[in-house]
Amino acid sequence: MKDFKLDEKLKELTDHRTTELSIACYKTTISRNVNGFIPFHWHEEIQLVLITRGEGVFQINEEKIGLKEGEGLFINSGQLHMAEENPESGCDYICLNISPLYLLSHELYPRYVYPYVKATNLPYLWIGPNTAWEQFILNSILSIHRLIEKEPLYFELDTFMLINQTWKELIINGMPLQYDEVEAIKQSRMKHMLHYIHLHYGEKIMLDDIATAGQLSRAECCRYFKTMLRKTPLTYVTDYRIQQSLVLIQQPERNVTEVSGIKCI
Numbered sequence: 001m002k003d004f005k006l007d008e009k010l011k012e013l014t015d016h017r018t019t020e021l022s023i024a025c026y027k028t029t030i031s032r033n034v035n036g037f038i039p040f041h042w043h044e045e046i047q048l049v050l051i052t053r054g055e056g057v058f059q060i061n062e063e064k065i066g067l068k069e070g071e072g073l074f075i076n077s078g079q080l081h082m083a084e085e086n087p088e089s090g091c092d093y094i095c096l097n098i099s100p101l102y103l104l105s106h107e108l109y110p111r112y113v114y115p116y117v118k119a120t121n122l123p124y125l126w127i128g129p130n131t132a133w134e135q136f137i138l139n140s141i142l143s144i145h146r147l148i149e150k151e152p153l154y155f156e157l158d159t160f161m162l163i164n165q166t167w168k169e170l171i172i173n174g175m176p177l178q179y180d181e182v183e184a185i186k187q188s189r190m191k192h193m194l195h196y197i198h199l200h201y202g203e204k205i206m207l208d209d210i211a212t213a214g215q216l217s218r219a220e221c222c223r224y225f226k227t228m229l230r231k232t233p234l235t236y237v238t239d240y241r242i243q244q245s246l247v248l249i250q251q252p253e254r255n256v257t258e259v260s261g262i263k264c265i
């Protein structure tokens with residue numbers, strides 16, 4: 001996957017479904033992205049990750065988690081996240097994206113799905129090969145990947161049952177549920193500020209513009225970026241412009257004049 005496409009709100013545009021199933025399961029090589037890493041984005045689907053080669057570093061909101069071969073990660077719905085490989089480790093991982101609506105029946109969704117995808121204390125869950133339930137989840141990711149690739153008879157039913165059991169293991173063994181309105185507002189404001197940058201990166205952007213998009217003061221805006229993204233707002237703008245320039249260069253219909261037309265601060 002050379003180009004990781006997002007819309008102007010940072011929502012991933014990858015098609016997270018097959019014809020029959022509201023899921024997507026594919027293998028990703030981080031270094032093959034046009035930027036050399038997977039940029040910050042979010043999607044409605046929950047995500048399960050299994051590292052199959054090398055080492056990767058995933059950031060979910062403001063937290064960074066290192067993953068080695070054989071380790072995995074659950075990323076909850078709607079969470080800002082990105083990924084990069086440890087230098088020259090050649091990190092590959094299986095990515096399993098599942099629509100929350102596909103996890104269980106409509107009757108069971110309000111009790112066993114909705115509270116978990118809306119919990120503010122459950123942005124992610126590290127999954128290692130240490131316990132039986134974790135090992136089951138990691139093996140299930142591999143099994144689902146094989147089923148989707150080979151499509152044997154009744155693979156849709158087998159996939160659905162594996163996903164159901166995987167979700168059950170997650171909610172039984174995961175963290176207790178909490179909902180913090182302050183944390184939810186924080187994540188929403190961060191998305192709005194990034195949305196503004198992604199929409200106006202080709203124009204002159206000032207710190208006041210970014211802060212206004214998040215309904216924050218200049219100081220609070222800087223604190224948000226330094227806490228969650230480990231950089232200042234204007235550094236993020238510069239980095240994003242570079243990322244977009246690399247994407248444009250890869251497109252034969254674009255010319256150098258268009259790429260160089262991105263305004264600097």
